[in-house]
Amino acid sequence: MGFWEVTLRLLDGLEYTCLIFALTLVLALPLGLVISFGSMSKFKPLAYLVKTFVWIIRGVPLMLQVIIFFYVPGILLGKPIFSRLASVVAAFVINYACYFSEIYRGGIESIPRGQYEAGQVLGMKKSQVFFKIVLMQVVKRILAPMSNEVITLVKDTALARVIMIVEVIKAAENLASYGLMWPLFYTAVFYLIFVGALTLLFGFFEKKLDYYKV
Numbered sequence: 001m002g003f004w005e006v007t008l009r010l011l012d013g014l015e016y017t018c019l020i021f022a023l024t025l026v027l028a029l030p031l032g033l034v035i036s037f038g039s040m041s042k043f044k045p046l047a048y049l050v051k052t053f054v055w056i057i058r059g060v061p062l063m064l065q066v067i068i069f070f071y072v073p074g075i076l077l078g079k080p081i082f083s084r085l086a087s088v089v090a091a092f093v094i095n096y097a098c099y100f101s102e103i104y105r106g107g108i109e110s111i112p113r114g115q116y117e118a119g120q121v122l123g124m125k126k127s128q129v130f131f132k133i134v135l136m137q138v139v140k141r142i143l144a145p146m147s148n149e150v151i152t153l154v155k156d157t158a159l160a161r162v163i164m165i166v167e168v169i170k171a172a173e174n175l176a177s178y179g180l181m182w183p184l185f186y187t188a189v190f191y192l193i194f195v196g197a198l199t200l201l202f203g204f205f206e207k208k209l210d211y212y213k214v
Contacts, residue, residue, distance in 0.1 A: 014171075017194075151199070
């Protein structure tokens with residue numbers, strides 16, 4: 001099997017890698033914000049419940065969560081409920097939403113209370129103060145830790161192979177049946193390009209947000 005044929009096989013696997021990455025990011029970012037609001041709620045039972053949930057999700061390995069989402073509903077109900085892809089995406093979304101929520105919470109709580117009070121003195125509602133004054137400052141503060149989590153997500157997509165989803169590393173492992181081991185190391189090139197593009201993108205955003213000094 002030649003170089004280009006191997007590359008095409010790995011590109012097929014990369015499609016699943018990109019799909020899992022994109023779906024997780026699109027769904028986990030807003031969900032993480034909702035969870036952060038729950039953990040900061042003044043209604044203590046809700047805040048404790050959300051914090052406990054976040055603690056559990058962050059404390060259990062993501063690989064185990066993928067296995068649980070795929071196998072446990074089927075065991076309990078006697079038949080598979082979620083497809084392999086749906087199980088992976090659900091596990092990834094919930095896991096990363098919990099991590100994102102802590103980043104959001106840290107960013108929001110780092111904004112001085114005086115800015116909220118100043119906005120309210122000007123006659124703005126709490127929601128207006130948050131979206132017009134606070135939000136972009138929060139984005140500026142959380143961009144670096146958020147970029148680290150997003151880059152980690154790229155590499156974590158490899159965990160999908162635990163339930164036989166053929167992402168890029170699983171595609172390379174399948175080529176081992178042809179006696180080829182080098183494609184497994186070749187996958188590093190795909191990850192480096194992916195992460196490099198994200199690094200440049202986040203660098204661009206950081207420069208755009210230099211206006212918001214913190």
